Amino acid sequence: MPARLTILDDYQSVALTSAEWSRVSTTYEIDVETEHIDAEDALVERLADSEVVVAMRERTAFPAAVLARLPKLKLLVTTGMQNASIDVAAAAAQGVVVSGTQGSGREVAELTMAMILNLARNVIAEDRSMHEGGWQHTIGVRLEGKRLGLVGLGKQGAWVAELALAFRMEVVAWSPNLTPERAASHGVTAVDKEELFETSDFVSVHVPLTEDTRGLIGAEELALVKDGAFLVNTSRGPIVDSEALLMALMVDTLAGAALDVYDVEPLPASDPLRKLSNVILLPHIGYVTREVYATFFGQAVEDVLAFLDGSPVRTL
Structure with a gap:
């Protein structure tokens, strides 16, 4: 079985069409979650086999307690270069790389x-x-x-x-x-x-x-x-x-x-x-445009490929 990459909170089911994932899919089985997972146990169960997680903004929290229950996690990609929902220090202590992308414009x-x-x-x-x-x-x-x-x-x-x-x-x-x-x-x-x-x-x-x-x-x-x-x-x-x-x-x-x-x-x-x-x-759509999603998911792909090459980019 290939390693797994999970994309979280893809409410509009557009993550895979907003960027070119073909090079990533040669290494990872890509799993897309379109519904928000609120309960910690359910989130951990869904991500138990994921080596890479792509998180959309601050929709899903990754405190130290959750990270500790995800021993297979190696790379956590967040859209944007700041994410208050991720305990970056805890991730680093666990050896998890946290990378980001550029943010939204106007x-x-x-x-x-x-x-x-x-x-x-x-x-x-x-x-x-x-x-x-x-x-x-x-x-x-x-x-x-x-x-x-x-x-x-x-x-x-x-x-x-x-x-x-x-x-x-x-x-x-x-x-x-x-x-x-x-x-x-x-x-x-x-x-x-x-x-x-x-x-x-x-x-x-x-x-x-x-x-x-x-x-x-x-x-x-x-x-x-x-x-x-x-x-x-x-x-x-x-x-x-x-x-x-x-x-x-x-x-x-x-x-x-x-x-x-x-x-x-x-x-x-x-x-x-x-x-x-x-x-x-409104349902938190301030940054939700085709142009921003192309940046978010396109650079998420770049982050994953850079990680696989051993040279992570845009790390938090």
């Missing part, structure tokens, strides 16, 4: 702007009404002149600012280390955290998830927002306190929200967010 920023437009003009609600036989029943708002508050002005935040400025929005930003000079270089005004939440018509989250940013936006921040304000999160779910967000949406402290990320993914069917009419829910 896809997340583009989706963020699409979500802002949907919130402003009720696109999804009106589309649903039309399919049900209805006609006009909502009134939108103009983006020109509205204030967009960016929590974080890194690469994605700066790209969102560029798009928002094209719509003639006023863009402000805050993060713990943001300087006025750096903000100004992107056509953005740096403000303090309180001002951002008090004055922004739209707040969009663009900081990475770390121990410092977990719960960064909670009840205190959401209580500051102006009437009619919206929240957009395309970064990571736990940056926004989920209970505080749910309450703000239920009592209309927030006019609405658009979310692409959650504390638990896939979002459980029983999650109360699914029952709210003032929130747009």
Whole structure:
């Protein structure tokens, strides 16, 4: 029997058509899992014979406890060059090579702007009404002149600012280390955290998830927002306190929200967010484009071939 390579969380069944795997298949039997495996025992059982695992972003966690139960694992490939769900130190101690790929481009920023437009003009609600036989029943708002508050002005935040400025929005930003000079270089005004939440018509989250940013936006921040304000999160779910967000949406402290990320993914069917009419829910598709998948899986193939040649590349 050839050694096994398992591709995890291929929800759209496109991993094998997004790259050329023929050279890999001469060494490995390729096993593709299209459903998410949440239970640790089930995951370990599925991967017991896998020498190589290709993981999609942070969909499946590989803490030390899981890695220790996978003695045959030699190479773990993650899409992107950062993955908070993998214990890289534990993998190294076990002799498992962890390699990555390049990340996404402007896809997340583009989706963020699409979500802002949907919130402003009720696109999804009106589309649903039309399919049900209805006609006009909502009134939108103009983006020109509205204030967009960016929590974080890194690469994605700066790209969102560029798009928002094209719509003639006023863009402000805050993060713990943001300087006025750096903000100004992107056509953005740096403000303090309180001002951002008090004055922004739209707040969009663009900081990475770390121990410092977990719960960064909670009840205190959401209580500051102006009437009619919206929240957009395309970064990571736990940056926004989920209970505080749910309450703000239920009592209309927030006019609405658009979310692409959650504390638990896939979002459980029983999650109360699914029952709210003032929130747009997307299944973490910010980076899900044909171009990104071609990069992810194409470079995953390169990582596997480099590992087989004894010269691993893009190691974490």
